[in-house]
Amino acid sequence: MSLLEVKNLKKVYKTRFGGQEVEALKDVNFTVESGEYVAIMGESGSGKTTLLNILAALDKATAGKVILQNMDLSGISDKAVATFRRDNLGFVFQEFNLLDTFTLEDNIYLPLVLAGNSYKTMKGKLDPIADKLGITSLLKKYPYEVSGGQKQRAAVARALITDPKIILADEPTGALDSKSSDELLKLFGEVNEMGQTILMVTHSAKAASCAGRVLFIKDGEVYHQIYRGDTTNELFYQKITETLTVLTRGGNIA
């Protein structure tokens, strides 16, 4: 049984005055197994973000199903959806989305506080994670006092602390310099090795080359996918760029 199953997913946006319909997702099918590290690539406008929003239950699909561990996302009521997100999903955003009003520590606690955990349990969960991410000394600082890479690490800690079934990352390296990007990707790799399932949307081939599998989306459909297998990051990176070239040229993949 797969951890995440996406079946015939379709999303149609109507323009504001009801006239034109825009098909963001046509027919998306894929599965993610537990412990996998999957990257989703595609050009801008290919429907990546729409897909992620639906997976995150931030948006509703027009048709099709998303099943997370036997649970149908479309069947969750509006009321329960926030709780569902909190309990099952971890998010890492391009813009970090840390709150200025909280210290890094409190930012990381936020989902747990909402879930009603006590300070002691939260602290117990935070310490090993902060240690691993190397942000222990920064916990008392506010987001505007630390660098982008440090913010993103705090955001990762916030995603990890709920022990989610799957981490959804939306262009996590998008706002980082190359050094911080490398560090973050390394971190994702390590987290994945510990058994955490990660689904990352990116347009960076470099970021994608760290994943175990890359899905390519074009015109609202999964166009192609490649597995890393035993290849190194460099080789995998090459394969990805080749695929992207073909993808943009519009030819067929051999």
Next chain:
Amino acid sequence: MRTLFYPRLAWDGIRKNKRMVFPYVLTCICMISMFYTVAYLASPHTTELLPRGRGTTETFMALGCFVMAIFSLIFLFYTNSFLIRRRAAEFGLYNVLGMGKRNLAKIITHESMITSGFSIFFGIAIGIVFSKISEIGLISMLGGTITYTVRVDLFSMVSTVIVFTGIFGIIWISSVIRVGRSTAVSLMKSDKAGEKPPKANWFLGLFGAVILGGAYYIACTLKNPISAIMWFFVAVVMVIVATYLLLIAGSVVLCRILQKNKSYYYKANHFVSVSSMVYRMKRNGAGLASIAIISTMVLVILSSTTCLWFGTQRMITSLYPGDVNFMINFRDSDQLADENINFIKEYIDEINREENVDASVALDIRYLNMFGNADGDTIDFEMSSMDEYSSDIIRSVCVVSLDNYNEQTGSSLSLSDDEAIIFASDCNFNYDTITLKCGDVSDSFRIVKPDTKTFTGADFMKDIVPLIILVVPDFTGVAGDFAECVDADDYSIMDMRWVYSVDIATDGIVSSEYGYAVTEKLRDALEDNFSWMYFLDREEGESEYLSLNGSFLFLGIMLSIIFALAAVLIIYYKQISEGYEDCKRFGVMRKVGMTGKDIKRSINSQLLVVFFIPLVFAGVHLIFAFPIISKLLVLFGLYDATPFMITTIVSFALFALFYTAVYKVTSNVYYNIVSDAK
């Protein structure tokens, strides 16, 4: 084209930030129109309409204007400093793009000119409308003819423009300095960074407490509100400043305590609200202080004016015991003796018979009135200067004979020669004996408890000076002992007064004509044996007091409405500006798993923490203002503090209800803004 560069940039800045600037300008307009209206009501043109109490009203309103100017300065200064913080990122960007501090200052200058010009213009325009409405209401209350021509009081307008140009000037300079002192990076970051606690927070808090203590001390110890009217307003200004200091320092401390208490802080409903309170702790404090001050103003005005209105009837019966009240002041204490008084009474009866008037006696009191300084149980009537009349130990002593007392109150007390009954309701006189002294003369009495708490019918004896009524068996003895000594003194006087009130039962008699006729005849009959004589007509007094207190009530309600509107606006401003700030944050929190219910709970939690603070402050201020205001009410003829206590409590309850409603409604506005976040 080039010359228009800065104005255009400034205008763009305002337009783009209209969600921030609009509530600020609205607040400015409200403050200005409030100021103009009060200034207008303080102008002689308006106070001329009042039948009495013109001078007092004018002084109060004028000093009220001063207090409002100070309040506006503090309030607008704070509001603007938060606005500038929000705008700082934009200025930082301009700075990065190559604008010098000088250019930024130019933009700020143009912006200030636009917003202040706009505010002053519309503030005065709305003020003119308000003042006209007040004037119409006032005239109709006083039964005058209403004109609908709008009058603009030039003096009020000029003072409004000057005061607010000054306030906006100070705000402008502080903004320029603030931007001038910071670097581009700190500017760009400043809207993200939380507020830093003020330096020396403890000192500020302590300083505030000391000032407040001082103000309360002044309020409680002021004996004579007229001579100390300046002190009264000093106390008011001190209370305003102290409220700001205390609430800002206090909210910082409160935030810290709440945040340190981990089991409180890390709760779903407190987490977000406490952290956003910490984030803007100073602003929170300033907002709460403004609300507290306005609430106090509303409560003081509302409770005192309604109390005057509801006390009118009481006031009339105590000041006018009968339909017609004759007051005669004799030259010689002998004339207060029974024979002489009975002779005059018979003479009046004779007039009544001649004129066919059926008059019955409502009150007949003879008393001596002297002013003296209290020292323990001794009252010394020797005065060294006129200034002593405004000292704290001055007492008005009224001496009444036991026979007269028994006759008027229907009691049948008897006293031995060295005994006396004492009524000292407005000053504490807890001694077993009382000694009256003047030079070498002194009389001592052992105090006997009276059979009632108050001497009914003696209300008109009251003065702003604390009163002691002494009932003695040997009235003429006391009068004889002291008359000579007191009269010999240049500064003290002894009044030998007779109050004779009659009710007229005959129809068709105009009481004022009757009173006039009787006094004329008495003047002739008594020849030169009295120093002054007049009569008070209840009917006339009644209409005068009704219209006077009615117009005070009207002014009070009008001012309360204006202030309450200002309070609503401040709360609304707080919710709106915080709503837009928090909008993005709540968006993030929703993504992380916050539900709509969580948002509501967190709003309610914040409400519970900060909601009651201004009310508590207003309540405490009110308690300390109580003694001084009840003394001021005496000036207007209200001698009993009980009705004032009742109206104060009722006003407080009503205001609390109103405040709750406003807070609820505006917190919905906040909720709608933040829950729209995507």
